[in-house]
Amino acid sequence: MAESAWMHTLDATTIALVLIPILVLQLGLMLFALYDLFQEDRRVRGDSKIMWALIIALVNLFGPLLYFFVGRDDSRGAEIGDALPASAEKASADSIARVLATWPSLPQTTDAAVVTTGLTKRYGGGVLALDHLNLTVPSGSIFGFLGPNGAGKTTTLRLLTGLAMATEGTGSVAGVAIGGSGGELARNIGYLDQDPRFYGWMRGRELLTMVGQLHGLHGAELRGRVGEVLEIVGLTDAAHRRIGGYSGGMRQRLGIGQALINQPRVLFLDEPVSSLDPEGRRDILEIISKLRGTATVFMSTHILNDVERVCDRVAILNYGHLVVEGPIDELLDRYAQPVYELEPEPRQPGAVDRLAAAMRGQAWVGEIKTEPDVVRVFVNDPKVAGAAILPLVVASGVNLVRYERARPSLEDVFLRLVAESGPPVAAPAPVPVWGLDGRGRR
Amino acid sequence: MMGLGILLRKELREQLRTNRFIAVVAVFVLFGILGPLTDRYMKELVDAIGSQSGGFSIAVPPPSLAGDLVQIDKNLSQFGIICALLLAMGSVAWEKERGTAGMILTKPASRAAFLAAKLIAISATLGVATILGTGVAYIYTLLLYPTAFSLAGYAAMAALMWWILVAFTAITLLGSTLTRSAIAAAGVGLVALLIMGIVGALPVIGPYMPSSLGEPARALAMGQDPGWILGPVLFNLALVPALFVISWLVFRRQEL
Numbered sequence: 001m002a003e004s005a006w007m008h009t010l011d012a013t014t015i016a017l018v019l020i021p022i023l024v025l026q027l028g029l030m031l032f033a034l035y036d037l038f039q040e041d042r043r044v045r046g047d048s049k050i051m052w053a054l055i056i057a058l059v060n061l062f063g064p065l066l067y068f069f070v071g072r073d074d075s076r077g078a079e080i081g082d083a084l085p086a087s088a089e090k091a092s093a094d095s096i097a098r099v100l101a102t103w104p105s106l107p108q109t110t111d112a113a114v115v116t117t118g119l120t121k122r123y124g125g126g127v128l129a130l131d132h133l134n135l136t137v138p139s140g141s142i143f144g145f146l147g148p149n150g151a152g153k154t155t156t157l158r159l160l161t162g163l164a165m166a167t168e169g170t171g172s173v174a175g176v177a178i179g180g181s182g183g184e185l186a187r188n189i190g191y192l193d194q195d196p197r198f199y200g201w202m203r204g205r206e207l208l209t210m211v212g213q214l215h216g217l218h219g220a221e222l223r224g225r226v227g228e229v230l231e232i233v234g235l236t237d238a239a240h241r242r243i244g245g246y247s248g249g250m251r252q253r254l255g256i257g258q259a260l261i262n263q264p265r266v267l268f269l270d271e272p273v274s275s276l277d278p279e280g281r282r283d284i285l286e287i288i289s290k291l292r293g294t295a296t297v298f299m300s301t302h303i304l305n306d307v308e309r310v311c312d313r314v315a316i317l318n319y320g321h322l323v324v325e326g327p328i329d330e331l332l333d334r335y336a337q338p339v340y341e342l343e344p345e346p347r348q349p350g351a352v353d354r355l356a357a358a359m360r361g362q363a364w365v366g367e368i369k370t371e372p373d374v375v376r377v378f379v380n381d382p383k384v385a386g387a388a389i390l391p392l393v394v395a396s397g398v399n400l401v402r403y404e405r406a407r408p409s410l411e412d413v414f415l416r417l418v419a420e421s422g423p424p425v426a427a428p429a430p431v432p433v434w435g436l437d438g439r440g441r442r
Numbered sequence: 443m444m445g446l447g448i449l450l451r452k453e454l455r456e457q458l459r460t461n462r463f464i465a466v467v468a469v470f471v472l473f474g475i476l477g478p479l480t481d482r483y484m485k486e487l488v489d490a491i492g493s494q495s496g497g498f499s500i501a502v503p504p505p506s507l508a509g510d511l512v513q514i515d516k517n518l519s520q521f522g523i524i525c526a527l528l529l530a531m532g533s534v535a536w537e538k539e540r541g542t543a544g545m546i547l548t549k550p551a552s553r554a555a556f557l558a559a560k561l562i563a564i565s566a567t568l569g570v571a572t573i574l575g576t577g578v579a580y581i582y583t584l585l586l587y588p589t590a591f592s593l594a595g596y597a598a599m600a601a602l603m604w605w606i607l608v609a610f611t612a613i614t615l616l617g618s619t620l621t622r623s624a625i626a627a628a629g630v631g632l633v634a635l636l637i638m639g640i641v642g643a644l645p646v647i648g649p650y651m652p653s654s655l656g657e658p659a660r661a662l663a664m665g666q667d668p669g670w671i672l673g674p675v676l677f678n679l680a681l682v683p684a685l686f687v688i689s690w691l692v693f694r695r696q697e698l
Contacts, residue, residue, distance in 0.1 A: 183550035
């Protein structure tokens with residue numbers, strides 16, 4: 001019988017020699033991959049663990065290979081609900097202050113921390129991302145770099161940190177020219193990307209240790225610095241956990257930690273709080289404000305309340321042009337229009353519209369903004385306005401519960417200056433730039 | 443190369459922690475076992491299946507030591523190249539895409555060190571896997587063909603096989619440096635494999651292609667004269683650093 005010939009071919013020795021090792025290896029690899037896949041904090045491309053489980057189980061041998069090489073996504077943190085407990089996400093203001101008090105202060109100097117002269121960046125396709133930026137950031141300041149999306153903030157940060165090359169112009173950071181090699185610039189700066197991603201397989205402490213080693217720290221000094229940084233960013237308890245299990249806020253704080261490990265003279269933060277919840281934002285802003293005197297902080301953002309809270313100087317960028325730069329108070333004095341807020345009593349139908357109509361057309365009115373229960377009147381001449389507003393309110397027949405001259409906010413200045421600066425008059429001439437990805441990333 | 447040692451340790455740890463090392467070694471060991479067994483039992487299996495299906499037959503050469511070595515070389519080279527592509531394709535592209543390259547390269551670490559660490563770590567993983575895969579294949583070959591054959595020649599074959607894999611790693615690493623997509627990088631590696639296969643069949647320059655080293659490698663294992671291989675071996679030894687330098691020249695000015 002043919003079957004007996006087949007059986008004869010596969011005798012016991014053959015089975016032991018051929019089938020068992022192969023089956024053990026194949027099954028072992030498959031089970032190992034499935035075990036790895038269903039780890040609690042594991043993330044996969046496409047987000048479907050069931051799909052990857054099927055690939056591992058059904059695609060003989062190559063399933064596990066594909067999973068380990070393509071499927072695992074070690075760059076993302078945990079989703080909400082999978083993250084570490086909230087107790088692991090606390091940064092204490094006291095501990096931040098205590099640790100930073102032991103760090104060397106910035107030397108008293110009149111030298112600027114960041115200087116750019118005619119810094120220009122043109123991407124492939126002629127996109128002018130930054131147009132002759134002249135900027136001076138005083139040493140020791142917390143500097144807010146503002147602008148709408150696409151204004152050129154991230155491009156500027158990439159140029160200043162050496163991740164991109166300027167098309168024109170020069171710049172220096174902590175006295176070191178940008179665009180050079182040799183690591184001198186890197187030794188003096190810290191940098192946090194707007195969407196910080198780390199190696200998910202690493203533990204928090206390992207990442208800080210590796211970055212510290214790159215900065216030349218070793219031995220007791222390295223261990224001490226890592227411990228200090230973990231305390232500043234409030235990750236001491238979570239330092240031994242895989243970064244893949246960190247929440248967004250914890251990753252952001254780890255990002256600040258890795259940027260601080262070398263006690264940088266200039267710390268660049270690209271939108272450090274834009275993706276965080278209010279509690280996470282508060283923690284990060286607490287750390288930033290405590291860095292005053294220890295490092296110059298150059299922070300790009302579009303969250304103006306945060307800038308008013310922690311920054312002492314700002315620059316506003318629009319369409320790659322510097323619109324204005326200076327101390328916040330000075331900008332408010334110079335550019336903010338006085339504003340009067342009128343809040344009608346409730347249950348007066350059309351009160352907001354009637355108030356707005358009464359003010360509209362007056363020579364001293366600059367702009368009127370209405371909200372559901374408040375009318376904000378921006379005025380050109382506060383003296384005339386102060387005398388004229390109340391008679392107009394009386395004439396409109398609306399009763400008020402609140403009438404006050406409000407403090408103009410940075411947001412008012414920002415919106416006004418950005419609107420006034422507008423797009424560039426002439427479109428830039430397309431200049432082909434050799435770019436490897438051609439994406440013109442800002 | 444500023445930071446090479448630190449980045450190399452990170453790369454090696456990454457291979458281990460992400461279980462890629464284990465996966466590659468398992469594949470090499472599996473095909474190390476399958477190589478000798480395929481040659482030894484293929485004819486019997488085909489004959490048995492043929493007799494079951496009523497006289498259907500395929501001409502399969504009888505098992506031999508030479509056939510065994512061909513199977514080992516074919517299996518480990520083919521699947522080794524797939525592993526080399528998989529290991530190298532995302533190594534730079536994914537780091538650029540995710541932003542981890544930017545995080546590392548704003549530290550005192552040179553771009554040359556960043557690339558070199560990856561090439562060395564992947565080559566080391568493939569080296570360990572080649573040693574284990576060819577080692578298991580050697581044991582199975584001795585069990586199945588108890589004929590004496592040169593261990594030194596066999597080791598030379600394994601070393602050449604490994605260097606072919608390193609060359610494909612360097613090609614794919616170049617692809618990964620050129621693009622932001624791991625798939626495109628794998629495409630570069632596969633196209634290079636195809637071109638080298640075609641060029642390998644041409645006279646004069648054919649023997650210099652990495653894929654053409656297989657035959658002399660097997661001759662070495664059989665204790666036979668491999669012919670003039672100094673030129674091709676030196677060419678392939680120089681190919682890897684040359685590809686690395688090209689990758690560095692591309693990466694040096696690249697915006698992250």
